[in-house]
Amino acid sequence: MAYALECKEINKTFGGLDALRGINLKVTEGEILGIIGPNGAGKTTLFNIISGALPPTRGKVFFKGRDISSMGAPKICKLGIARTYQLVRPFHSLTALENVLVGLCFGRSDPPPREAGVAEAMDILGFMGLGDKGNKASGSLTLVEKKHLEIARALATRPDILLLDEVVSGLTPTEMTRTIDTIHQIQTRGVTVIMIEHVLRVVMELCKRIVVLNYGVQIAEGRPKDVVNDPKVIVAYLGKVESDDQEIWGD
């Protein structure tokens, strides 16, 4: 069986900077895969490549066995990969409902007729806990609401794969718990989720498997528990104690 998503030897360079080097990723259908790594590790760049916002310099991305690496972002979205943004980017002056409608009307290969579309958009907003916010300008929503709106807009495209870029960072613990629940529900509806996350609690709770990136290289992969105890990962996050220093302290 083809993987839901497969990245083969993805390389991305910006000028002289290697943002990603030889990334290989296999995502099976229905799983929640976590991607972690320090700032600047290339996590968001990887999302940009998968969603078609940027072309890879080398390497290929396969969606259900189909090569999508040179397809444009609109086409990839219609095929079934939707994303959210780390720094929320709703269409500010449009209402929450209209934001969802954009995904619904344009992000699908089979957009519904208008009436049904609006009803479905309201359903999705309700599912994300924004049922009463449909007529509010999205720019006036709170951060949590904006993050949930981003998920709603992505869900409106009926994705097979949902790319979540730090959806719980910046939320309070209560809000986090609710969001985790929601992501679980999305998964049980049959959506494959790939999430970039810094908050370890969320990753530990949701993901069966984690990939760790550092300076554009994949340094570890596996079950959350094993990965966080991997010395390479600890070094990537906390840095290494230089041997010279050790001697000083050793005295």
Added chain:
Amino acid sequence: MILLLGPLAALPWLAVSYTLTLIFFLSVYLTLALSYDIVGGYLGYINLGHSTSFGLGAYTTAILLNQGCSLAVALGLAILLAAVFATLVSYPLFRLRGAYFALATFGLISLIEVVVTNLRDLTGGSGGISTPPGNNLLPAYYLAIVIVLVTMVFSYYLARSQFGLALFSIREDEEVSRAFGVPTSFYKCLAFVISSVPASLIGGVYVWNMTYISPHSVFGLEIALSPIVMAMLGGSGTMVGPVFGAIFITLVQEFLWTKVPYFHLTMYGTVLVLLGLFMPGGLVRTRWIQPLLQRLGLGEELTYFKNS
């Protein structure tokens, strides 16, 4: 609606031709302001060269009328030529964004003006071109009003259509819009071409009524910038905005021109600066106009997209 249209239709029997001319000019500017706002307000790309379509439409119509074409044929071909021209320039232009797009479109006016000035055999060069003489004020008045009304209705429904939603989403964030399946490049070009249609049409009607145009009169600063100022001061991104803006500015100009001779341009500039300073969202988004719009059932005009 009938309250508004009745007097407009009966006006020729009630008023002097000065008033008719005034309303004719108002219609020309309003059509330009409304069609400008499809790209400038809905799509969010400041198109300073919108009058290029107007000028092309005017010149094409004038040349064809001189060849003995009927008005309908001349206007039809004028629209076609302007639309083809818009299609050709839109692709390279939309590779630019923000101020660069605005400047490039502004340069387009000068480009076409130079071409028109130098094609002396066809266009009469800098001396301008005359059409067969005749008093067309009355039919031109009605035609212009019909064009304005159609453009208004079109603009109103465009904002409520799926295509309108796509344009608004491009204005808000083009990259995200693309990521959610909107064919941004194609839609931008389409909006640009659509907005050229009313402009070129009204250009044709303009020359039919005026019977004389020169490169200066159709590619000049006045006709290039006034509609944009009207749309912006009235309230960009709505159908009612350009309408309020155009009517307001025309009235202010008339008032100043008659009451404050010699200083009217200075005063006009001052009014524009003050409006820009104190009503950044345009006239229609101010406290005084909003309740009026709500009473007219147009309150939803002020939200940007109106699908809720």
